[in-house]
Amino acid sequence: MNAPALPEAASRVRRGAVGIETVGMTMRFGSFTALDAVSIKVRPGSFHALLGENGAGKSTLVKCIMGFYHATSGDLLIDGFDGHVRDPRDAHAKGLGMVYQHFTLVPALTAAENLVISRADVPAVVDWAEELTALRAFMDAMPFRVPLTEPVHRMAAGEKQKLEILKQLYLGRRFLILDEPTSVLTPDEADEVLGHVKALCASGALSVLMITHKFREVTAFADEVTVLRRGRHVGSGLVADLSHADMAAMMMGDARPAAPAARAETSGAPVLELVGIRARDRSGLKEIAIDGLSVRAGEIVGIAGISGNGQMELMEILTGQRATSAGTMRVHGAPYRATRGEERRLKVRYLPEEPLHNACAPRMSVAENIGFRSFEAAGAGTRFWLAPGEMRRRAERLVADYKVKTTSVEAPIAALSGGNVQRAVLSRELDGEVDLLIISNPCFGLDFIAVAEIRSRIMAARNAGAAVLLMSEDLDEILELADRVLVMSEGRIVYECAAAEADIPTLGRHMGGHA
Template sequence: MASVAPYNQPHAAFTHALGVEVLGASKNFGAFRALDKVSIKVAPGTIHALLGENGAGKSTLVKGLVGYGLLDEGQITADGREAKIASPRDAQALGIGMVYQHFTLATGLSVEENLLLATGRLSWRIDWKRERAALSEFMRSMPFSLPLEAPVAGLAAGEKQKLEILKQLYLRQRFLILDEPTSVLTPQEADEVLGLMRDLTTRGQLTVLMITHKFREVMAYADDVTVLRKGRQVGTTAVAQTSRDQLAAWMMGTSVATVANAQTDAAASAAPVLAEIKVERAARKPLDPQAPVRLELRNVSVEDDRGHTAVRDASLTVRAGEILGLAGVSGNGQKELVEALVGQRRPVAGEMRVKGESYRATRAEMTSRRVFAIPEEPLKNACVAGMSVAENLALRDFDRAPVCRGGWRLDRRAMRERAAQRIRDFNVRPPAPDRMIGTLSGGNVQRAVLARELGQAVDVLIVANPVFGLDFASVADIHARLIAARDAGAAVLLVSEDLDELLELADRITVMAEGRLVFETPAQDAERAVLGQHMAGHVEEHAHPAAADVVAA
């Protein structure tokens, strides 16, 4: 087996960043046009951000670059020369690699074994002495490194992301596509990884095309940004010449501008939209510190599907008219805690209380105490895709008036009439009660769930990642409705992996790490760096009060 040369070997072609340009890219899937004459130029040695909602065409575009989906029309050039990319091997030969949103590592192997597997050229007998020497030399040439002998299963999320990047660099890739590279990282890990990418691009060793939905990362790390919407290129600009408001306008579709005049038009159209959102948030009812406690957990522990303790001794309170934000990296017990609160999983210890009374999350208790929930992935966890919108809106109370007559008969006319009213109130599109809910877009499925859960008086609302994967306009609408529920007196527990969302919406923020609630702070006093340290478990327990201590105080 041939060894891979060290990354900083002089005069090797792969030590220079690769410039890539796509001209007039188009792709159809039957009658659906996923890409419509998109052109994007990624200069060598830069980070170029690619923004767009789900279905905007981002994945279709990058699949064309890595050889997993041929474009119907368009031209790709690499280093100024036309390139035909018909397979992943073609992309790799050009020096184009991709780091996917979810890890593709062999967790039962070590760092060095994963790096060797990435080459795809393993012989039946490995010369470990030679390979380790080559890997050690490679690691010394990198601005970051990992212990070669370390088992992948024991790596933190940020270290796993670094290993995914190291795999591509070990393959001598000169152009990396990063797909939501920080979605499973703490803020510190995200800044570290993106800072490393910034270092490599500045040194001229790498070019990066970064798919993201986080404006902060675009403004802090990217040189240029392109926004796609519904398969079309809405705008491209240098980051230094744009703003969050402008990018928001492009993503919302409030300004479909040409590349030449996009900056002025988009900024003008974004201002009233974002100003309205900001005014609404600023006008919230003040938090009443003496408001009654609506939801309380006392030393609650919950097991996961394997019988392991996923939530350990969790204690928290949420008052009427308050949003408590629960922060944490995915997989730290948030999912199991939410499932316990909505009756999908039984706690193994501790007590849950709603409005001062013991609560076991039965359907009868949720109904009588007006506990409602908006789970993550609503089409999967809160709807029946093959049933109509009207039927899904009746899942809560199909056995009660006005939907049920005489204790047993379903009044479909009353069900459709009520559904039509809630569809209007919550702006569900299309406004068709008899349409199968599984045919709606993600944002409209979420609006339909909101219509069901918030279409009546609410005392407790449990929300998990409510806007994941939704377009900017849907995000703004759903956030506004959560604030309205809070202002109407609901106690809202908002579980989110997006710190920006929690910092915008929550009154208090508590952090969950390794199944424990480890830190709590008023949102107005929250510091991103401090939250990130607790999310990563990097703070000694005695350094900050635990959530339970803060609540008790």
């Protein structure tokens, strides 16, 4: 049954897309069923999208296909034959490859070096002249190319993603899994990369299974779509036959997200003002420079940008975690250094990204975590003795108000799911009067219901008169929530417009630093 694995060099010559099919694939982790008899079919040369909320089983399915997991039951067919995959190496030998959400290239090496070292059969001494000739010949046969002698760290994100895909083709992969391939790309770059992938599929060189949650990409590029929900296959079909509403309905099932909160008319005085801020970035090499940023009461200012362009540093400046070398930060006109007293007096609240990592003590209880803002407050003054009873009652009230699912408020917060951690943190930060709310990627990795609920809470805070600064890598989120959109690139604010007049291609160009 087992055909001898083809040597890499031979497999590079192999042509023609591979089709795969899973038959009743089930994966259990203990008593938890992550995949429940899922059957999907990716025909050779098709571009197949895999849709589903977080935790729907998309990653589990592709990990079973790639041999990272061994399915509890069910079969994998490769080109119609039994394709039992022992491990990822076996999957590679069979022509299956995967492109991960984040780059797996070595930044300091050139594209050519990255391609050569990714092979399993790199010789001890590499004849670079010969390799480069071979690589040029390979590139010439490709529908798109990247500069071979350029170090990867100098490439734009879109180039890197193209190189990742070229790498898979170079390694002889004829079936590719793309795991949210556009999450680090600008809209333009995403369209370009996916356009190339679609062309490769159409030419019959490749079949693709793409994990995504962006409907737009599904309709624009995919041929077929499969939707998973809670580990089950809940629908599939030709993309041409399905509307966005159909796909959304399949993904969510019976649950309905909260209706987006209405945007009330508000106008207010500036609450947060940053002038001439200068600071070092994480690497210590580049500068963060915010010349002017102001957020008025009753306004959501969205800061769009690709991850790693200084948003994290700006958040750290705003929370007092990063020292500034120049400039002033004012809240309600008063100098602000994010001390606890100032945060309380000026009613400033924060919702950092990855709340379990940045806003919670994972091993402390839900009640204690919810108490972080208020544990020493006694009216206007402070208390010395802790009041655990009061803390627990407050937590129970907020847990009920914000529908945080937890066994008990005494359970460690790390035991909660991502959405529930975010709800718990939101309940803590929005409790009481809020004048300024500073948020970073509030919905990252959350499911539909949680996303809708959290966005409507943010909108409600705005409508109640809070000034909201929203940093997000999700442009859709910014366009949905913000009144004013700023674009951050290379540590600077490079573009500003009213949300109503925002034009996605223009924003994309500024995000990519090409304008």
